[in-house]
Amino acid sequence: MIGIVVVSHSHALATAAVGLAAEMVAEDNRPVIAVAAGLDEKTFGTDAMAVSEAIAAADSPDGVLVLLDLGSAVLSAELALEFVDPEVAGRVKLSSAPLVEGLVAAVVTASTGASLDAVVAEANRGLVAKQDHLGDSVETAAEAGPTDQVIEVVVGNEHGLHARPAARVVALVNSFDAVVTLTDLDTGRGPVDAGSLSMVATLNAQRGHRLEVGAGGPQAAEALAAINQLAAENFGDAPVSEPVVAASGSGLDVAIGPAVVVDAEVDLTGYTPGDAAAEHRRLENALGKASAELIHLRGTSPDHSGIFDAHLALVKDRTPLEAVSSAIQGGSPAIDAWKQTYDQLAATFEGLDDAYQRERAQDVRSVRDRVLRALTGALSNDTPPAGGILVVAELDAATAATIDASKTAGIAVRAAGTTGHGVIVARSRGIPLITGIGDVDVPNGATVAFDARTGSFEVEPDEDSVRTTITQRQAEREEALNQAAQPAITRDGQLIEVLVNVGSVQDAIDARGADGSGLVRTEVLFQDHAPTVDEQVERFRAIAAALQGKPITIRTWDIGGDKPLPFLPQDHEANPFLGERGIRVFRRRPELLRDQLQAIRHVATETPVHVMFPMVTTADEVAWALQELGPRPEGLQVGIMVEVPAAALRIDTITEGLDFVSIGTNDLTQYTTAADRTNTSVAALADGLDPAVLRLIDHVVRNAGVRVAVCGDLASDPQSAVLLAALGVHELSAVGPQVPLVKARLRQADLSEVDTAEVLAARDAAQVRGLL
Secondary structure: OOEEEEEEOOHHHHHHHHHHHHOOOOHHHOOOEEEEEOOOOOOOOOOHHHHHHHHHHHOOOOOEEEEEOOHHHHHHHHHHOOOOOHHHHOOEEEEOOOHHHHHHHHHHHHOOOOOHHHHHHHHHOOOHHHHHHHOOOOOOOOOOOOOOEEEEEEOOOOOOOOHHHHHHHHHHHOOOOOEEEEEEOOOOOOOEEOOOHHHHHHHOOOOOOEEEEEEEOOOHHHHHHHHHHHHHOHHHOOOOOOOOOOOOOOOOOEEEEEEEEOOOOOOOOOOOOOOHHHHHHHHHHHHHHHHHHHHHHHHHOHHHHHHHHHHHHHHOOHHHHHHHHHHHHOOOOHHHHHHHHHHHHHHHHHOOOOHHHHHHHHHHHHHHHHHHHHHHOOOOOOOOOOOOEEEEOOOOHHHHHHOOOOOOOEEEEOOOOOOOHHHHHHHHOOOOEEEOOOOOOOOOOOEEEEEOOOOEEEEOOOHHHHHHHHHHHHHHHHHHHHOOOOOEEOOOOOEEEEEEEEOOHHHHHHOOOOOOEEEEEHHHHOOOOOOOHHHHHHHHHHHHHHOOOOOEEEEOOOOEOOEOOOOOOOOOOOOHHHOOOOHHHHHHOOHHHHHHHHHHHHHHOOOOEEEEEOOOOOHHHHHHHHHHHOOOOOOOEEEEEEOOHHHHHOHHHOOOOOOEEEEOHHHHHHHHHOOOOOOOOOHHHOOOOOHHHHHHHHHHHHHOOOEEEEOOHHHHOHHHHHHHHHHOOOEEEEOHHHHHHHHHHHHHOOHHHOOHHHHHOOOOHHHHHHHO
C-alpha cells in the first residue's frame, strides 16, 4: 500500500484534514499518512527537512504521494527530495490535487491497494464532485472499460450516497478484479467509474434513486453480488427510526425534585481566548473529548447507538469544521466560531421542508452545546442526578429514549405540544412529564414540582403538599394496577374496551390489564429489512401470545411524512405530510402490502385479529384495500384509520364493508389545525382537545354506522378518555403505562353526567380542560 505525506503551512489544518480523511476507511486498512506542517504547532510555514523526514516515515515499496497546500510548500517538497535517498525519491510523486478533497480521495483509493498512479489520478479528480455540483466542472465522467453484466439497486439511505457510503462502494469495487460503473436512472447521470470516489460523488444519488450497476472483467459477477448485498444493507448506513423502549418510569403525572436545567445556554463569559494556533488546539481537544463522550454513550446504550452515531457525524462534519477553522484563522475565539457556525446549521435544518430533517436541528444544538461545554470545562448533562427534573426547551426523541427513566423524577418542557416524538416516547416509558411551561425562570438546582393533570409548574413549591399529592397518585396507580385485569365498566353501566398500543413484542409483554392491542405498529416492528411472510407471522403470533390470545389490531404499513421505512425508499416530497403516506404509497407499489396481508390472514386463522389501513381519504381507497385483502378468514375484522378531516366528514360514505374505524387523533389534530406536531413554533395549536377536533370525533361516532375506536395519544389521557367514551367511542387504545389508569378513571365515571354539548361548544382547548 502506498504512503501519503501532507505538506501544509498550518499544523492545525493538516491535522484536521488527516482526521477527516481517516474517517473514511477502517483503521486496520488505512495507509500510512505522515504530516509535515508548520514550523511548529503555532507558527505557519514549511520546512524541507521536516518534509524529507515525513517522506521517509511514509515510504513504501509501492510509492509515496505528497499532497501540498500553497506555493512554497511545493518548493519545500522539491527541496526535500534532494535530502532523501535517490531510490526513495524515485518512487515519490508530488500532486497538485486540492489538499482536503484530494487527501480524502487518495486515502480511500489507497486503502484498496491501488497503484500510486491510480491514487494520484483519483486525488487529482478531487474537485470534480464540487465542480459538477456548482456547474463549472471540467471532467464529468471517468473512463471505464466495457461492462457486460448489469443489475439495478435502490439507494435506501435516508440521506443518499453521501461521503461514507460512497467510500464503502469504492472500497468494495476496488477489492475485485472487475470494472464497475454506476448510472443514476432517475437523473440520467453516468455511467461513472464506481472505483473512483470523486466519480461516485458526482452522481449525487439521493434516497429512492435507482442505480444501474454494470460490471465487466474476471470477477464481474462477484462484484455485482457484493454491491447488491451492500445496497440491501443501506450501504452500511444504519436505518433511522424512532426508538422503541420499555417503560421503566413511575408512570405518574406529578413530580418534584431539583431542577437540572439543560436548556440554558452554556456560560461562555469566563472563556479567555488565545491566538489562532491556541484556539485550534483547544477546539481539537474539545472535539476529541466530545467524541469520547459520545462513543461512551453509544457503548452504554446499544439500542440507541444510531442516535449517537449521528451526533458523532455532526462533531466530525467537514463542512462546518472548515467554516469554524476559517473563522478561528480570521481571529474569532473557538467558542464564538463554533457557536455561530452550529447556530447557522441548526437554523438551516429548521428551514427545511421535511419534518424529519427539521427535527435534526435538535441534534445540531445538542452537539453544539456538548462541544461548548468541552471548550469551557462545564459539566456534561448526560448523567443528571438521581431524582432530578430535567428542564428542556424542547424534548427530542434521543433524550427521551436514552435518559434513565428509573432515576429521573420527571421532565419539564418549555415548548407546548403533546404529540411530538420525544413526548410520546417519554410517556410510553412512564416518565412523568409536563409540556408548555414557557419561559419561567428556573435556577439550576432549585426545587421544582409539576402536576400535569392540572397543568401547574412551580419553583420552590410547598413540598409537603406536593409530596402528599404524589403519595395519593402512587396509591391511585397501585390500586389501578391491582385492578387492571378488571373490565372498565362506568358507573352508568357502559363497558369500554381499553387496549394497548404496541410497537414491539416487549410492549405487549409489559402491558398490564389491556383488553388486547388496538394498534400494532408494523412499521416499527420491522425496521432493518423487508420481512418475509413467515417472519411477520412469527412476530404477530408472539404479540398475540403475550396478550393471552386477546384481539390484536394490526395496522398495515404506515409510512411517509415523519415515518420513513428504510427498505421502502420514497421520492423526496416538498411537503411529505400532505404527500404519499399510508395506503397511498401501496396503491402504486402493492407487493410489500400483499405479503403483510397474507401474514395477517394466516394469523387470523389461529387467534382473533383485526386489520386496519392507515391514511384513508376516499371510498375508492377503501374498496381497493378490501380487494387487496381478498377472502377473509372467519373472524377477521377490517377497519380503517380516520386521520384525515375529509374522511371524518364523509364517514358515512366510506364504511361500506368495514367492521370498525379507529380515529388517529395525532394526525387528525395536526391536519385539522394545520399545525405540524414536530414544529415547536406551532405545536401548541396541535391540541387534541381543540373543539374542532372533538366535533369531528363526534361526527364520526354519530355517522359511522360501525364500531368506533380511538388509538391516538388522546386515548392515553384518563380525563380525555372519559370524554371520548361520553361521545360514544367504544374502544380506547393507550400507551402501556396508562392502560390501568385509564381503566380506573372510566370505572369512576358516570358518562351521563358529562355535558358533551357544552364541551363541543367550547371556545378552545383550554376551556375544554376547564370543563373536564
